[in-house]
Structure formats: structure tokens, C-alpha cells
Amino acid sequence: MTVLVLGGAGYIGSHAVDTLQASGYDVAVVDNLATGHAEAVPQAVRFYEGDVRNRDFLHEVFRKETNIEGIMHFCAYSLVGESMQKPLKYFNNNVGGAQVILETMEEFNVKHIVFSSTAATFGIPDTSPISETTPQKPINPYGESKLIMEKMMKWQSTATDMTYVALRYFNVAGASNDGHIGEAHKNETHLIPIILQVALGKREFITIYGNDYNTVDGTCVRDYIDMEDLIDAHIKALEYLKAGGKSDQFNLGSSQGYSNLEVLETARKVTGKKIPSKIGERRLGDPDELVADSTKAGEILHWQVKHGLEHIIENAWKWHSSHPEGY
Ligand code: NAD
Structure with missing residues (x-):
């Protein structure tokens, strides 16, 4: 059975691929390399270079990968400042991409997705620490796009037997223990x-x-949440869904x-x-x-x-x- 990692050439996605592989999962990666790096994807992993918004391309991937047991979804734009300047770029990629992914999952009968959401969906909360019951009131298009993606997953999981976990990360940092992969954003904001x-x-x-x-x-x-702890949460979330766990959202920080x-x-x-x-x-x-x-x-x-x-x-x-x- 295969875990399909969307955005697996990016900072967090590449660490997920590394850990999944080391833990014995069969892994395939989709990435358009908009902000990712082909060098971050291990040679042994099947790598499909393309855009998740391209329906024909994504269908081709799902036709080839006949044993997908779950998706890990990291592919999004995530610069808050840029999203304020170019909101439609964010809605197009993040929301438009999620639309095609969820439709393709339904067509190919893929049941589970673990999804990168963000603390930015909360905006400026009145209380601290921030729990899952804290109201989500994003203050930028990036956070808004992620909140819409959460809602798309919620309604799709209500209407079908697809289940999802949304993981709302706070500040992700760190790298692999041996330092062979790490954070390499062209436009570094962290x-x-x-x-x-x-x-x-x-x-x-x-x-x-x-x-x-x-x-x-x-x-x-x-x-700040450590990369190894973050990826551990993704694998636990995937196993939880495979074991029949119901769709849910979790805040992840230390x-x-x-x-x-x-x-x-x-x-x-x-x-x-x-x-x-x-x-x-x-x-x-x-x-x-x-x-x-x-x-x-x-x-x-x-x-x-x-x-x-x-x-x-x-x-x-x-x-x-x-x-x-x-x-
Ligand atoms: P990243 O930019 O390094 O990784 C995203 C990857 O997705 C890149 O490799 C990019 O090329 C790919 N991608 C983007 N759009 C695509 C598309 N349409 N089709 C195919 N591939 C596409 O970012 P990251 O820091 O690894 O973040 C991963 C996810 O985690 C994002 O969804 C982000 O919103 C979320 N997140 C990150 C943080 C953080 O602190 N880094 C915090 C909260 C949430």
C-alpha cells in the first residue's frame, strides 16, 4: 500500500517522505517544484513532477499508483505577506488544488487524507493557549484559504466515506537528525x-x-514544533484514519x-x-x-x-x- 505525498519536494513534505520511507511505507511524491527541490526527494521514491490543479496529470498519477491507502497533503503556497498582495494566487493554488485532489480521491476511491493546516486559521485569538474550540478568524488570505480547505474536507467527509485529519501547525522548524535535508526556501520568512x-x-x-x-x-x-515531532503526528494521524478514526482537526505545537x-x-x-x-x-x-x-x-x-x-x-x-x- 502506498502513501502519496503531495508537495513531497518541499520543506515539510520531504521530511515526511524521508521518515515514511525509513519506517517501511511505500511512498510516491507529486510536486510541481514551485517552491520545492527535486534533490530533496530520494532517488528510490517514485516522483511525478506536475501540478495538482492539472486534472489530467493527477488522474494519470492515480491510474499508475493503484494502491494508494492515504494522501499526505503539503502542496500549497504559504507566504502570509505575499497572500496579502496576491490573494487570488493563494485561492487558486490552495483552494483550487484541494478541489481537484478531493474530486480525484472520490473518483479513484481513495479514502484518507492528512492535511497541513495552520495556526493562521485562528487569526488573532482572544485567549491563549489556542485549542481546537478557539474560534477561527483568519486575518490574511493564506489563513482564509486554509480554513476554506478545512471546510471543503469537512463537507466532503460528511457527504462521502472519505475521512481526513487537518493538522494545524504552529511554527515548524528543525531538520533531519543527520542534517541531510532541511529548510531551503528561496524567500525565507521564518x-x-x-x-x-x-x-x-x-x-x-x-x-x-x-x-x-x-x-x-x-x-x-x-x-515552535520540531520537524521529527511534526512528521510523527502525520504518521499517527494516517494510522488513526486507517484504523477507522473519524475525521478531526488537531492543533500541533509544543x-x-x-x-x-x-x-x-x-x-x-x-x-x-x-x-x-x-x-x-x-x-x-x-x-x-x-x-x-x-x-x-x-x-x-x-x-x-x-x-x-x-x-x-x-x-x-x-x-x-x-x-x-x-x-
Ligand atoms: P514548501 O513551500 O517548502 O512546500 C510546499 C511544496 O508544495 C513545494 O515543494 C511546492 O513546490 C509544492 N506545491 C505547491 N503548489 C503545488 C501544486 N499546485 N502542485 C504540486 N505541488 C505544489 O512549504 P512547507 O514549509 O514545507 O509547508 C508545507 C505545508 O505546511 C504548506 O501547506 C503550509 O501551508 C503548511 N504549513 C507550514 C508551516 C511552516 O511553519 N513551514 C506552518 C503551518 C502550515
Whole structure:
């Protein structure tokens, strides 16, 4: 039986492929390489280069892959700032892609999908930590597109015997334990890789946006989830669906927040580098704190966080210091 990984050449998808393969699953990958890297997909894995919105292409993949037991869906655009400038690009790829995928699953009788959703579906919540019952009120087209995708899956699973799990990640970071794959976004917006670019001398300094938030040291607090823990949740979610589990959503974080300055200090400790920093203006729409309540994933998927911030940055540093130019 095969797990079809959509977006398997991307940052998170490539780690899912790596772990699935190492755990004995048969794996196939679809990716259009819009933001992914062919080099991140192992040679031994069947790789179909193409766009999930291309119905003929996707049908061809499903005709060839006759034993698909489940889909892992990572293929989306995910830059918040760009989504504010080009909202239709986000609805087209994220929502349009999900439409074709769900229709193709129905036509080919594929029953299960584990889907990357995001903390961005919550917008700026009134309470912290954020649980699955916290109202979802996205404040950008990216978060809105992911919320629409969640709803499409919900209604499709109500109408048919398809089941899904939506995993709402908070801040994903880290890399494989041996550092052979990792984060290589052309347009990097995530704090940890940017800090490590400063450590590598590729940037002069890191700007921390605002130090007057209502937090422990005035800088924003975010929840970081380690890549290995994140992929473990995907595999547990797939096995849960295969065992007859009902469709559901889970918030995935470590349930512990770290301020931007705490992240910076940890990176200085791990890399042994000075990592110059400056305090900049606050960014519009940045809440004080975004921390997940992942109790439900523990109860239903039996998922537990194993790794904290230091481990995350150690693995990220292994990757970035050995691949300063990415793939
Ligand atoms: P990524 O850009 O590295 O990976 C996405 C992959 O999907 C890329 O390889 C890209 O080429 C591919 N892709 C995009 N559109 C496609 C299409 N139409 N057809 C085929 N392939 C397509 O991003 P990532 O950081 O690995 O994120 C993966 C998923 O996780 C995304 O859906 C993102 O919204 C979600 N997510 C990420 C984070 C994070 O912190 N990185 C947090 C929350 C949610």
C-alpha cells in the first residue's frame, strides 16, 4: 500500500517522505517544484513532477499508483505577506488544488487524507493557549484559504466515506537528525532560518520586530514544533484514519512559547556565533503570543512532543551549516 505525498519536494513534505520511507511505507511524491527541490526527494521514491490543479496529470498519477491507502497533503503556497498582495494566487493554488485532489480521491476511491493546516486559521485569538474550540478568524488570505480547505474536507467527509485529519501547525522548524535535508526556501520568512543565515554571515543582522509586546521580555512569543515531532503526528494521524478514526482537526505545537529573544539566545548558544540583532518597528497584525494547546492530539492520536527548542536549532544548524546555499 502506498502513501502519496503531495508537495513531497518541499520543506515539510520531504521530511515526511524521508521518515515514511525509513519506517517501511511505500511512498510516491507529486510536486510541481514551485517552491520545492527535486534533490530533496530520494532517488528510490517514485516522483511525478506536475501540478495538482492539472486534472489530467493527477488522474494519470492515480491510474499508475493503484494502491494508494492515504494522501499526505503539503502542496500549497504559504507566504502570509505575499497572500496579502496576491490573494487570488493563494485561492487558486490552495483552494483550487484541494478541489481537484478531493474530486480525484472520490473518483479513484481513495479514502484518507492528512492535511497541513495552520495556526493562521485562528487569526488573532482572544485567549491563549489556542485549542481546537478557539474560534477561527483568519486575518490574511493564506489563513482564509486554509480554513476554506478545512471546510471543503469537512463537507466532503460528511457527504462521502472519505475521512481526513487537518493538522494545524504552529511554527515548524528543525531538520533531519543527520542534517541531510532541511529548510531551503528561496524567500525565507521564518525566524530560525533567518537567524542562522546571520550566523553563517549571509545576513548582517536579524531584526526583531518590536520589544514592547505584553510578554516576558517584550518580544513576540511563538510556539515552535520540531520537524521529527511534526512528521510523527502525520504518521499517527494516517494510522488513526486507517484504523477507522473519524475525521478531526488537531492543533500541533509544543504547548510552550518562546520569545524572539529566547530563540536568538538559544541560537547563539548552539552555534557559538555572536549573531548581531536590532530592534525594529512592530509589524502589523503580530499578536503578543501564539501558543498551541495540543492536549487533544495527545488524547486521540497519542502524540507527544519529544523535542524542545535547543534540539530544533541544533538540527537546523546541522543542515544550514552543511548546506549554506540550500540544495
Ligand atoms: P514548501 O513551500 O517548502 O512546500 C510546499 C511544496 O508544495 C513545494 O515543494 C511546492 O513546490 C509544492 N506545491 C505547491 N503548489 C503545488 C501544486 N499546485 N502542485 C504540486 N505541488 C505544489 O512549504 P512547507 O514549509 O514545507 O509547508 C508545507 C505545508 O505546511 C504548506 O501547506 C503550509 O501551508 C503548511 N504549513 C507550514 C508551516 C511552516 O511553519 N513551514 C506552518 C503551518 C502550515
